[in-house]
Amino acid sequence: MKTASTSLAASLHIHEDFLQCLSSHHHNLTSISSVVYTPTNSSYSSVLQSPVQNLRFLSAAVPKPQIIVTPLDESEIQATVCCAKEHGIEVRVRSGGHDYEGLSSISEFPFVIIDMRNFRSITVNAEESTAWVQVGASLGELYYRIAEKSRTLGFPAGTCPTVGAGGHFSGGGYSMMSRKYGMAADHVIDARLVDASGRILDRQSMGEDLFWAIRGGGGASFGVILAWKINLVPVPEKVTVFNLNRTSEQNATALVHRWQYVADKIDDNLLIRLFMSSLNSNQDGKRTVQASFTSLFLGGVDTLLPLMQESFPELGLIKEDCIEMSWVESNLYLAGFRNGEPLEVLLNRAVLRKAYYKGKSDYVREAISVDGLEGLWELLHEEEMGRTQLQFSPYGGRLNEIPESEIPFPHRAGNVYTIHYVVFWGKEEESPRHIDWMRKLYSYMAPFVSKSPRAAYVNYRDLDLGMNKKDGSTSYAEACIWGTKYFKSNFNRLVQVKAMVDPSNFFRNEQSIPPFSSLVEEMS
Known part of the structure; x- marks a missing residue:
């Protein structure tokens, strides 16, 4: 013993x-x-x-x-x-x-x-609209350093400023500018990594197959990524943001239902994201659903208002709901900081909101019916108030235009929006109950989301989808169960690249890409 x-x-x-x-x-x-x-x-x-x-x-x-x-x-x-x-x-x-x-x-x-916390150097070349970003740099640090050099350049990456660039870019990287510019990984033009032999490679020396694989295929399967070179994107000097809250008593269900027919087709400069949560109602203490319509528009309020009046008048947006600010300031707003906070808070790497949580993801290809949404709200009410959040992030625009095989991230045309589910709790002993509830919610959603495969976003990692065997004997067919959910048909090419660059499977974890030898064994 x-x-x-x-x-x-x-x-x-x-x-x-x-x-x-x-x-x-x-x-x-x-x-x-x-x-x-x-x-x-x-x-x-x-x-x-x-x-x-x-x-x-x-x-x-x-x-x-x-x-x-x-x-x-x-x-x-x-x-x-x-x-x-x-x-x-x-x-x-x-x-x-x-x-x-x-x-x-x-x-x-x-x-x-x-x-990689010490690998956080960021070098911005505003004249060429590029930057080298070491993988330990946070997204907040990246946005701050871009703003130091230019107020008309930005980068399409996530809203959480403490997320590291290494994992975010290697999984794809959705952002509030994705309808305009696609995913973060779509803008990676070079990289440096250490391979399983200890060699340092850049795009030229690693070759196009490996460079393809690490931009959305999860870098941890292929090596230790050191830095990314990215193309920055143009942003206007002033953007417009708003956040409108509507409860069930304020017609939230009808607005969410209507949003599904608008959000992926509206002007590409506008992204309206939805956050759904369960709260206490003002009416007799009953539970109600609150829908928060959170938006970034790459332009001024005077352009946004007629656009919204034409495309989504039901929301009732007025000028007083909107705030004009610089793009870098919008990152503070979208991260939940109070208006007027100094930009330096983007440099704070401390994780402020630690909790126990479980997350999952889905892709929606057809609008969910009102009945389907109301059933979802009932499930939200089963959990404790303030413990859950659903995030509906729209597709369309540039996301529809890039081929699925361009990089490993495959979730492109045909999606109306993606859903991020998360439940939080405060004590370790509560974990089984809340995880069971999340799995119940996920099961309920099966009829309303993508099928064959039921797709998922690798940056919202979910081991419920399947895992590699502990003894390393995972077959290609077994890995496909979860691999095709994240990568669809791109999974096959990822497996082949893995076999070329790491045939001994040195870089591995519970959901790492298996080497091609597994496929050979399966077919023999």
Whole structure:
């Protein structure tokens, strides 16, 4: 029987061998020691926990890494990869810590975390409308650095400023400008990564197949991405935002139903996102649904109002509901900061709203009926007030124009909107009840969403969809169960690329891309 003392001894042995390997590769033990943390270091817990958003993955029962490396230069990442491979240790790479299933921070096997928090340099070339972004940089930092150089350039990425660029771009990256400009990954034009052999590759040396795979296929399956080169996009000096709340008593259901016929067809410069939640009604304390219509328009209010009057008059938008501001300021507004907050809050990397939560996603290709929506509201009322949120994000525009095979992210034409489901709770012991409720909700939605496959967004990682086997024997057919939900027919090419660049499956996790050899075995 393994005791705590023997486990600690084994951990220390792994650490000693690993550190010795690192020093032999790096020749600067002092430098290496300053970026290596083990459970015996006083800072280990804070380094492990600080980026993690989902408290489910900080519980005592969750396996912890033997070692955390917070590299300062590329050679330390190369050494970490080579030494992990030499000593049979798994590698998990963490850029922001927002992985929905904690795959960047946990493993059931001995593992090392490469935490990219120090890889956060951003170099903006406003004249060429490009930027190099290291993967540990947050989206908030990126938006701030762009604004330092230009108020008429932006980038189409997410609204949460603490999300790391590494994972967000490698999974696709939806934004409030996606109807105008597509996904974040659509604008990646170069990259640097460390492969399973410890080599540093750029677009030219890695080749177009691997460069294709990491832009939406999940970079963690293929290597340690170091930095992205991106094309910035033009934005007007002033944009317009609004957030209108409507409850069931204010005709919310009819407005949501109508929104489904408008949101993907309206002017490409306008994106109206919906947030649905269950609240207490003013009428006898009963529960009500609140729909929050949150919008970014790439233009002024005087252009927006007649557009809304023509396309969505039912919402009743008036000038007083709207605020004109710069694009960079709109990122504060959309992230929930109060109007007037300084731009410097975008540089705050601390995760302010940690909680236990479970998320899922769907794609809707035909409008859901009023009856279907009302059934959904009833399920929302079953959960505690303030615990749930549904996010409806519209498609159309540029998202419809880019071919599904252009990058691995396949969710393009034919989608009306995507749904993000999330439920939050406050205590670890409450987890089973809330997760069961989320699965019940997901089951209810099956008739209303995409089929064959029932699609999902890889940046809202969901292990309920399926996992690789712990012994590494996952077949292609088994991986297809979840792989085609995320990537549709692009999954086949991702498997082939994986076999070319990492045939030994060194970079792996519960939902990593399996190598092509699995397909060969399945067909033989």
